[in-house]
Amino acid sequence: MRGLNRPGALVMLLLCLALAGIAGPCTVRLGEVTETGQAAQLPADAESAAVAALLNPSGADEALPLAVVWTSSKAGGRLTSTQHSAARRIVAGITGSRPDAEPAMSRDGMALTAVVTAGPDDLPGRLSDIRKAADAVPGTDVHLAGPATAQADLDTAFAHTDGTPCPSPAYC
Secondary structure, three states: OOOOOHHHHHHHHHHHHHHHHHHHHHOOOHHHOOOOOHHHHOOOOOHHHHHHHHHOOOOOOOOEEEEEEEEEOOOOOOOOHHHHHHHHHHHHHHHOOOHHHOOEEOOOOOEEEEEEEEOOOOHHHHHHHHHHHHOOOOOEEEEEEOHHHHHHHHHHHHOOOOOOOOOOHHHO
């Protein structure tokens, strides 16, 4: 490229940009060619892939744990038995009365925690529904934590990396 002068370099740059502009829309989006999940990341003959298949024969995505935590709206306030009962009713409605999801009171009485499941389908909607239900415990603040909230955050963060438009500036 010894013989390429400034006008020649400019023409070459414009030619490359024109080709990129023409070919750009013809490229495949990343979301159209990727597979997700553990099976896509492991060789089929890996021992961990065999164990995963035994634990989840259908291969369907599993629900994620979600911790629902209630604290008193009053600074330093303790939760009451009425609030505990309300949290029990709400968790029973969310889980279908599973005994392992019973809200547990902290030793100091300042928090209630229940572990429920959310997702994998419509994870943001499910989290929103759970938060709305949990907000019905009077005099408390509700906090959601755990793998389900982390996955929802990751889904939001990476939802538009393949060039799809963002539905709302609040999420992008």
